[in-house]
Amino acid sequence: MEREYRGKSVYRGLTIGPIAVLKKNDVQVKREKIEDAKQEIERVKQAVADSQAQLQHLYDKAVKEVGEASAAIFEVHQMMLEDEDYQDAIQNMIQTELVNAEYAVAVTGDNFAEIFASMDDEYMQARSADVKDISNRLVQNLRGDVSVDLSEMEPSIIVADDLSPSETVQMDKEKILGFVTVHGSTNSHTAILARMMNIPALIGVPVDLEELRTGMEAVVDGFEGKFVVEPGEEVKQQTEAKMREEAEKLKLLQELKGKETVTADGKKVHLYANIGSVGDIAGVLENDAEGIGLFRSEFLYLGKTDFPTEEEQFNAYKQALQLMAGKKVIIRTLDIGADKQVDYFNLGKEENPALGYRAIRICLKQPEIFKTQLRALLRAAVYGNLSVMYPMITSTEEVEQIFAIVEEVKQELDAAEIPYKVPEQGVMIETPAAVMISEDLAQMVDFFSIGTNDLTQYTLAIDRQNEKLDDFYNAHHKAILMMIRMVVENAHKYGKWAGICGELGADLELTDEFMKMGVDELSVAPGMILKLRKRICEFSKN
Template sequence: MLTVKGKCVFAGIAIGPMALFHRSTISTAAHTIENVEAEAVRFHSARKKAISQLQDLYDKALTRVGKEQAAVFEIHQMMLDDPDYIEAVEDTIRANSINAEAAVDQASKKFADMLSTMEDTYMQARAIDVKDISRRILEVLSGGIGVDFTKYNHVIIAADDLAPSETLQLDPDKILGFVTSEGSTNSHTAILARTLGIAAVVNTGTALHTDVDGKTAIVDGYTGLVYIDPDEATLTKMQQKQAESLAYKKQLEDMRGKESMTQDGYKVELFANVGNPNNIPQVIMNDGEGIGLFRSEFLYLEHNDYPTEEEQFEAYKKALEGMKGKKVVIRTLDIGADKKADYFPLAQEENPALGLRAIRICLTRPELFKTQLRALCRASVFGKLSVMFPMIISSDEIDRSKDILQEVRNQLDKEGIAYDPNMEVGIMIETPAAAIISDELAKEVDFFSIGTNDLTQYTLAIDRQHTGLDKFFNPHHPAVLRLIKQTIENGHKAGIWVGICGELGADLELTEYFLRAGIDELSVSPPAILPLRKKIRSLNLSQK
């Protein structure tokens, strides 16, 4: 029996024969071209055909996985129109007098390497997108037809990685699961796998070869373990776990429409974390009671230029209308040197986590901040909107942020534009500094939302994205838990509500601790809502 371990993508159990994933071989060897302009035209012809193929995939994805997940193929079309990418291929063809296949391959490696070395996991995951669009062009240039999916029937696929377009073509009724040696849990491929409900484990670091073909395999999407050619004891154990998993999912379905309340009457609000308005259907589908974190920076990362006030207004309005009067907490721009757009002039920093980011950028560039605040204020009349400032470490930063917000409100009054004057204004508690003086900060705002991801890394002095330090990274560290408890207590003393919007909010091992500490709200990824509600309803805080 061979056992490998990777990262969990979808919490399911798959048992069945394994099949190695095969792609057609495409030659990208460089050879000299006499007519470089004709070769550039050949590249553009292939690029346009690839865009047309992506439109077909988008149309197919709409019916299979919905608009939210289909959007990846719109993004891929935009990437194929990206001037930097096009220029890199054209320049390589002309400067080296080489064929389009070699130029595309070189450009793909350049951009993929650049993205994969970024510290931000979202940007790292975009490396596979660059490889995907480049392979599509190469297939067109070579006259290839891509992967033949009809030969994969009731198997667990083993691959180096899967592109989003490949994952979309997996049939959940025929593909039991997949395991990849590379990949990221933040990639579009992982997101599609979760949406399709395919048990998957990625980034095992172990490349599988033809000797696994046909062998029985088990993918444990709960632990990240993959068993190949398991012994009888392991097979029996995992079959039982699979049966328990199916029974558990049935219990989760029974949680829909029920209150997030303990057996002794302690009520908690269960909200969702989202990246854009297209995530709203997923919030509704998972019975979210509101949105506790709307990451507005995705509006900036997905644009080729600064999003206008009108573009932002429409996005915020769409989110509010989609939630039909339920609370929507929108975090103002949280972008930094490790998470940047080409049009956003930010200097490279040795330690971006401690650099110019989030509220520091907004206070440094007030006109940028005002544009977003105007859009937020205008949208506030279409629902229950709360504004949240990230990375606050002092009362002075709160005062300056609220002063700019008041300037915006005054201007809207002059223009006769409506907004909600009672809109809540809160802050994220993401640093030990903010947690320690939370008694002072609580006097200035309407609510706290504890960002446990950053709070943990700053408290422990460990980069949470540094995989080599995983054995030292303990999100349950007593120092982190004490800072959370202290923040909750100080918030309540000042009469404001306190929530958690970081990953620890979905950690079922800590749910009872948070409730006993007095947490008012937990905001988690939409799929984590029903398991969390089940956990809350199982608790009785009156019992010690």
């Protein structure tokens, strides 16, 4: 039966297809009285068999993709599922207390996890999380509510309560038709990712995830902010007609490929793309960007259990430079913290993480993490046209500290006789403090890149992740535009270039304003490149 929901659109696009419902792993279980203990025990045995089959599949897949050593965890989970003590404890609880299988599994899992956690042996302590994991898997199988394997699913619309950056970065982007989330903000990373991938996305959709099933057909209409589950024939036909119309518009834009981005009165503007990983470079080339204006290096850190090594980083940066074949690649150094939390950094809970220990502050307080990244960057610079930019700058002293650490890295590489090159170095202007001292900063660095997402957040004192404040969040606020103008003027005063890499760069309502200000570069989601080129080429000051 057709059901329609409304939400806020974060990318204006259209799609139709099956949904994949993502539910959080922490399973809520109710205690229920049962009559037939034997039947419940049989259900547990079936759930164990299903879990074993899933784990075997995961093991086989992991062996192919990451090798036997990394796949071994799935073997460990299979062995733990077969453990007699674990299975006896579940069965005994069902028989003696006459409780449902889900509750018996959850309680037994908690009890065993607690025992492992209290042991002195580190290996056994680590098994605590594994017991919780297999217990969650068993409960999900008992409820017929197994989480979707995103790498194995057919192309689908992802429906979730909300998505974290580490969840979105692990998805196979080729298989995502759209995003629909119950919570989230128009400025969240899910929203940014949707715009970067050029796919329709809605947030704040009041849908009950328990009523949805993976595989149901749905429509996401980013133009009208509609999510239609099990659409009728009329809605399907209207959607398909709109999709054909959009495809025609896109075809016309393709004619701008290969053309320079020059205003009607002759000003050349650099039009670059924002990306989150090497895998996104196909979209950069496909949309004819002149380079990469923001490579979010933190995506090398997200979704991992330990710090990426110097070699891992070097290979990723080198590959990006080689693929871009001499075109500019601007890599932002580590920007972890705030809404991008990574467990192994042990950052701790903060009252206000957006104003806390994040980005360049982590790098300056923990220089060994920073030096590993800088070594990889300087080594990779030999292979292409690299620029590096440092985020969250608030003072000239921070820049001096950064340059001192770069000098140390150069000396280390010289001593080891490792080839390297010092790239162009710039700073991100994303705090009001950086705006106010931009004349001083312009005399120290090679370029400015204005991060409008954080600049807006800090200037308006609005947490951009807080959906309650969306009505107050005004990215076109006069103060923001005055700040951008000031930064551009101060850069030009000292012969430096200034660009915009935040979401505002792709706002077609402001393109003319940015051209009047003299902005030299705009870096946007790959899917916006040709639309923006069309607007810039039509602009004339006269």
